Amino acid sequence: MRRIIIGIGGVTNGGKTTLTKRLIATLPNSCVVHQDDFFKPPDQIEVGEDGFKQWDVITSLDMEAMVNTVTAWVENPVKFARSHGKSRSASSNSDVQILILEGFLLYNNKLLASMCTERYYLTIPYDECKRRRSGRNYTVPDPPGLFDGHVWPMYLKHRHEMKQSGVSIVSIDGLLSKDEIYSKVYTDIVNRFLNSS
Numbered sequence: 001m002r003r004i005i006i007g008i009g010g011v012t013n014g015g016k017t018t019l020t021k022r023l024i025a026t027l028p029n030s031c032v033v034h035q036d037d038f039f040k041p042p043d044q045i046e047v048g049e050d051g052f053k054q055w056d057v058i059t060s061l062d063m064e065a066m067v068n069t070v071t072a073w074v075e076n077p078v079k080f081a082r083s084h085g086k087s088r089s090a091s092s093n094s095d096v097q098i099l100i101l102e103g104f105l106l107y108n109n110k111l112l113a114s115m116c117t118e119r120y121y122l123t124i125p126y127d128e129c130k131r132r133r134s135g136r137n138y139t140v141p142d143p144p145g146l147f148d149g150h151v152w153p154m155y156l157k158h159r160h161e162m163k164q165s166g167v168s169i170v171s172i173d174g175l176l177s178k179d180e181i182y183s184k185v186y187t188d189i190v191n192r193f194l195n196s197s
């Protein structure tokens with residue numbers, strides 16, 4: 001049985017969840033793990049010198065638990081699919097099993113980055129990101145000034161560190177339409193990983 005782990009990383013509001021939902025619905029034997037599900041509870045999030053809760057740093061996430069979840073999939077993808085449910089995934093008799101990892105800090109964790117067969121990375125410019133973010137409602141709403149004071153600077157810092165680490169990524173322009181982004185990534189995955197089986 002072949003196992004493929006696809007990373008859908010990139011900036012907050014870059015369109016990762018939107019793309020992931022469509023991939024899961026159409027790729028055979030696919031499951032998903034969302035990094036946002038591993039945020040620590042609010043009372044464990046550090047408050048910075050700037051007065052903001054530091055949500056957008058890797059220590060705000062339980063990365064050990066996330067890696068353990070991915071490892072459980074690697075050990076037994078079929079059991080994982082059964083226990084985690086995958087109501088929207090197309091299933092098939094193909095011997096390929098696909099796991100999609102979706103999150104804003106996937107490639108800053110060396111182990112997780114190295115587990116990915118391919119790493120897609122969605123980007124959008126500052127203005128568009130700020131616009132999209134202002135329309136979002138997270139479990140803990142953004143206090144005024146969080147985007148400029150914490151979210152965007154941390155994104156730039158992590159993107160820089162990712163580039164410095166030398167990890168290879170496939171950049172995707174998040175300003176393209178939802179349809180264009182989906183067909184680019186879907187076609188790439190099918191051509192490179194599924195057609196050869």
Ligand SMILES: Nc1ncnc2c1ncn2[C@@H]1O[C@H](COP(=O)(O)OP(=O)(O)OP(=O)(O)O)[C@@H](O)[C@H]1O
Nearest residue numbers: 011012013014015016017018104132174176177178
């Ligand atoms: N290609 C696109 N063009 C225009 N708007 C988009 C596009 N993709 C997503 N959006 C919109 O941007 C917002 C954020 O999308 P989405 O939730 O997919 O982003 P995300 O990267 O998962 O964000 P986060 O990591 O912060 O949860 C949503 O309102 C969504 O409809």
Ligand SMILES: NC(=O)c1ccc[n+]([C@@H]2O[C@H](CO)[C@@H](O)[C@H]2O)c1
Nearest residue numbers: 012036039055056104138139140151
């Ligand atoms: N999902 C959450 O618990 C949560 C709480 C507070 C902030 N966030 C934001 O999620 C984004 C990643 O998807 C990050 O930019 C966080 O600021 C998420």
